[in-house]
Amino acid sequence: MYKKLHTFFLPSHQWNEPWSLAGKEAHHLTKVLRITSGHKIRLIDGSGKTGIFTVQKISKNEVSLLCNEVLTWPEPQSKVHLALAWNKSFRRSWLLEKAVELGVWKIILWQARHSQGRTKDASQENWQGKMIAAAKQCENPWLPELIFLHEGAGKLTLYSKDIQSKLLLWEEEKNNRIMEYFQNHHPWEKVVVIGPEGGLAREEVDIFVDSGFVPLSLGPKVLRWETAALAPLFLNMLTVH
Structure with missing residues (x-):
């Protein structure tokens, strides 16, 4: 069953372990949306990859993530x-x-x-x-x-x-x-x-x-x-x- 999750952007060159968000995306997650540890989020890289991640640890400048699933989407036909x-x-x-x-x-x-x-x-x-x-x-x-x-x-x-x-x-x-x-x-x-x-x-x-x-x-x-x-x-x- 599809579930709407908050979506964040992580550039493709950062799609590797240890998974984390920093900068504006981390600030938006913690200070604006006030998401806490244990919540699931969606990441996109703008180059065809999406993933479901669990927020693990929140520090001052970084949000550590656990990767649950990564999908690679084909380029659009049109x-x-x-x-x-x-x-x-x-x-x-x-x-x-x-x-x-x-x-x-x-x-x-x-x-x-x-x-x-x-x-x-x-x-x-x-x-x-x-x-x-x-x-x-x-x-x-x-x-x-x-x-x-x-x-x-x-x-x-x-x-x-x-x-x-x-x-x-x-x-x-x-x-x-x-x-x-x-x-x-x-x-x-x-x-x-x-x-x-x-x-x-x-x-x-x-x-x-x-x-x-x-x-x-x-x-x-x-x-x-x-x-x-x-x-x-x-x-x-x-x-x-």
């Missing part, structure tokens, strides 16, 4: 690489969290012609923390890789060259609807490009189309950047076989 044009959105952290919940495989932040500001790695640690929190909440054993591409569309096409299906969400596309595409095509791996709130430049669209990307429409309504980004993840989750 993988979505979400390529988001850089945008000065205050909802960026929220978007990253929701993308993890919906099973995104990789997130690429790339520099578009109409991006607001420049891509920067400075906040990567904070965003990584947000994604870890989301993975813990939904017990997702796979944590997506966060990639920064400081160059434009050409660099993104190079990144995508070996990916089976290449999709471009474009506000000026009128014929090809994303729903119909996901219903009729079921590639196991796909990259989905989302432009900035200022829209894609025509030369960027040409670069993507010339590299084999299929332009798709989300419909007649104008959507916010973060709403458009989540749509293909929802559809992938609903239509995957």
Whole structure:
């Protein structure tokens, strides 16, 4: 019978004896949740491993654990690489969290012609923390890789060259609807490009189309950047076989 347990993150290189939690995760366990010795918890490593552990000993800076069970999960069959044009959105952290919940495989932040500001790695640690929190909440054993591409569309096409299906969400596309595409095509791996709130430049669209990307429409309504980004993840989750 499934039992909901508090979930904590332990990087894969620390999955060995003696088992323990330290730092922020230990503080959260002892000071926030006030878990005591004898209680069971769940660990994830973000690379496909989960485990059930019993809290043994709690010291000032460390929580000692007893390993009860470790499971290794296969990689998901359907993988979505979400390529988001850089945008000065205050909802960026929220978007990253929701993308993890919906099973995104990789997130690429790339520099578009109409991006607001420049891509920067400075906040990567904070965003990584947000994604870890989301993975813990939904017990997702796979944590997506966060990639920064400081160059434009050409660099993104190079990144995508070996990916089976290449999709471009474009506000000026009128014929090809994303729903119909996901219903009729079921590639196991796909990259989905989302432009900035200022829209894609025509030369960027040409670069993507010339590299084999299929332009798709989300419909007649104008959507916010973060709403458009989540749509293909929802559809992938609903239509995957």
